[in-house]
Amino acid sequence: MSSCSAARPESERTVSTIVDAAQAALAAEHAAVYGYSVVGGKVADSRKAEARQAYDAHRARRDSMARTVTDLGAVPVAAAAGYRLPFTVTGSADALRLAGYLEEHVAGAYGDLVAAAIGGIRQDAAGALREAAVRAVRWTGGGVAFPGLTEER
Template identity: 55%
Template sequence: MQPPSRRTFLALGLITLTAACTSSTDGGVLPGNKPPGPDSDHPVRLRAVAATDTLLSAYDTLLATPGAQTALLQPLRAETAQHRAALAYGVPTPSATPTPTPTPAPTTATSLAALERRTAQTRLADLGAARPPLARLLASVAAANAVHAAALGADQPDQPTTAPTPGPTASPAPVPALQKALGAEHAAVYGYGVVGAHLPDDQQRADARTAYAAHQSQRDAWQRLITSLGATPNPAAGGYRLPFTVTDTAGATRLAAQLETSLTTVYADLVADLPAQHRPAAATALRDSALRAHRWGAPDTAFPGIPEPLPTPTTPN
C-alpha cells in the first residue's frame, strides 16, 4: 500500500500524469497517423458528430436572433466546435456525416439548455459501443454538455451515483482502477470536512453539505462494488495533506473547486478503464464533479477530466 502522503497527492491530482499514462483523446491514434484497418469506432463517431452539428446549428440560430446573449453563447459555441473537431477524427468527409435530426430551433437559452442535456444523453448511450479512449472522450464531452446546460440556466441538482453490482455474465471491473477512484473519494470526503468548517452558515455551506453527502454515497458505492469483486476496499488515510492551507471562505471555495476538478480526471480515466456495463457509473460521477466544480467557480474547460486535444484533420478521400 502506498504511504498516505502519496495516496493523497494522487487523490487530489497533485502529481502530473505523463503522456504515457494518459489515454489519448483521439481514439488511440496519434494525429497525423492513419488508423490501422477498419475503425470500429466509426459509427459512434458519425452519430456523435451529427449530434454536435445539431448543437452548432442551434447555437448559430440563437446567436443570430436580436438581443442574443453573445457573451454567454459564443464561448459555449466555441467549445462545441472543439468537441466536433475531437469527435470527427477519422470521419472521411463532411458529406459522409449523417444529416442531423431536425430539431426545433431554440429561441431561448432555456430551450438550448434542454438540447445540451439531450445531447449529453446521446453521448452516454454510446459509451458501451466505443473503444476505451473514445468512451473517455464521449463521457468528457457529455459532462461539458451538462456544464453548458447549467451555464444556460438549467436546474440540475446533484444526484448520487450508484455503481452497479456485476451480474452473472458481467465482465469484472479492474480492482486497481476502482481502488484509485475510492481513494479519491476518501480524500474528497476529508476535504469537504475542511471546506464546510470555513464557510458561513448560508447557501454555500448547504452546498458543501450536499456535496459531502454525495461523495460519501459515491465512496460507499465503490466500496460495495470492490467487495462484490472479492477484494477488500482500501481504507481512508488517517489524514490528508491539502494542497494549500484553508483559513477563510475564499480558500474553502477554492479547495472545493480543486477537489471536484481533480475528481473529473479520476473519473474520465475510470471510464476508459472499466468494461462497458460499468462505464455509465463513472461517466455520471464525472458529470457530477464537473457540475460541482462549475458551481464552485472552477474555470470551465471544453473537455472536463482530460487535456484538451488539438483538432485533428479528417482523413482525406
C-alpha cells in the same frame, strides 16, 4: 499455445486495470469526504448547505465505489487517517478553491475509470464524473472542455 490461453492474460490485465482505476476513484472519494469536512468549516454561511450536499454525495459515491471494488473481487482501499491539503485553507475563498480542486481531482479519477471499464461500472463512473464536473463549475465559476482528462501543455 491456444488462442484461449493467449487471451487470458489480456483479460486478467483488463480486470486488474479496472480494479486499479476503481481503487483510485475510491481513494479520491475518501479524500473528497475529508476535504469537504474542511470546506464545510470554512465556507461562507451562504454556501454551507451546498458544501453539505457535496459531502453527502461523496460519502454515497465512496460507499458505492467500495461495493464496486468488492464486487470486482478486491479489498477496498481504506481511507487515510488524514490528508495533506494542496494549500492552506484559512477562509471562505480558500474553501471554494479547495472544493473546486477536490471536484477536479475526483473527476480525473472517474475519467480514468471510464477509460478502463465497460458496462455498468463505466456508466456509473461517467455519471460520477459528470456530477463532479458540475460541482466544480459551481464552486469555481468555470469549467474545462473535457472534465476528467488531463490537459497537455
